[in-house]
Amino acid sequence: MAKIIVVTSGKGGVGKTTSAAAISTGLALRGKKTVVIDFDVGLRNLDLIMGCERRVVYDLVNVIQGEAGLNQALIRDKRVENLFILPASQTRDKDALTQEGVEKILEQLKGDFDYILCDSPAGIERGAQLAMYYADEAIVVTNPEVSSVRDSDRILGLLGSKTQRAEQGLEPVKEHLLITRYNPARVTSGDMLTLDDIREILAIDLLGLIPESEAVLRASNQGVPVTHDGSSDAGQAYTDTVSRLLGEEMPLRFHEIQRKGLLSRMFGGSRR
């Protein structure tokens, strides 16, 4: 039976879709059969980040409304085996999603996959609530800034009350903190919240820390999840994150300012 993981944040633009793409790619690279579902109906982005926008025929809403079968809508990733994408519809809005429809799709996918990642839209309304409702685990994506932390806090409250697990009194949704766009230099200068500040306020386990990186923007625009860029700091950080998600102990990296050696100062950082 698949594990259902929602990638959520409350606030927009913090890196939910980037993270959903990178983590699902990482899971597939580790041999886990994974499907990633775009719940952002009306603002479809995941297909772009995954580089499969030209292959979208049917989408989540088509399946819910019975206009297409699930297998017709699932897109097989070109780069990694075991990875599938279920895109959102760009022409509809969140009202097209129904709870029964979502439940039916997840039930169907559960038997075939190891991991189901739900890429949540921003906000706390219907779309976000449906994306989290059936989750077993949640990855809460947070930037080191106060508004993002507060919105993540709000989402954590909803995970504890507005999910199936909460409503039926089952074991609560397992919550993971994923800090993205972390820039140690700006943290040191006081422009950004520190890792410890965020952990203290949100009080949940840290799953990963992704440094602010040029590689992320490049990856998004090329439609190649950053996990494939093994030479980049962000790519390595997502790989670490996936390992932790699979229960492995990984030391934390990229949270301190890197001392640049003479060579890299002369020739530019090779990590970027």
Next chain:
Amino acid sequence: MSLNANSADVAFTFKGGMLPMTVMELTSADPERIRRQLAGKLSQSPAFFQHTPVVLSVEKLDEPHLALERICAVCRDHKLLPVAVRGGAEPIRQSAWALGLGWFAPVEEGRARALESVAPFVEPEEDVNASAVSDVAATRLYRGTVRSGQQVSASEGDLIVIGAVNAGAEVLAAGSIHVYGALRGRALAGIHGNTNAGIYCRELEAELLSVAGNYKRLEDIDSQLLGRAAEVHFIKEQLDIKPLG
């Protein structure tokens, strides 16, 4: 209570209790003026005047004698039930007793007096336990972080939070609020008007502090106190915040 079930000859037990009570703070001793104002209020919010028990507070009046009987009659005409008088000199205390009303010491010395008067009641051991049980029942214990957008309240007693209250969260209690963690959200103690309620926390960063409707915003709090353990009380008509311990 089960504690007393085996002793059949027990007709009652004394229990400590904190009940919400409306205090009618008199600023005039003239029964006619009181009558006019009550008549106006009655037409505005008739729901409030349902034989509501009130404590007549005469602390703000500087008069040794009072037409207490007439004031009580005016109250009853408007469906308010005076049950006690608070403050006032010896003649007022005597006339309150003569009218079958209780008498409370003025607020300032109220705490010490209340303890004195309660102490003699505590006779046998089991009564102490019984009152402890009833207090515990009214107390609400919340374990975990109270997150932004969440509201946790104790409508009858104290609220104890073992965890932090984050920014954008709200905790409320009829009694006091104890936060064993950082208090970053809003805390409202004494929501039914209990001015003796307090707020205690390990780390003060609160957006808003209120005791019986008297509040201070984060902006009004002395920045020296922020980030420290603190206690908040209503003293001399204003919120008093000081370091804890």
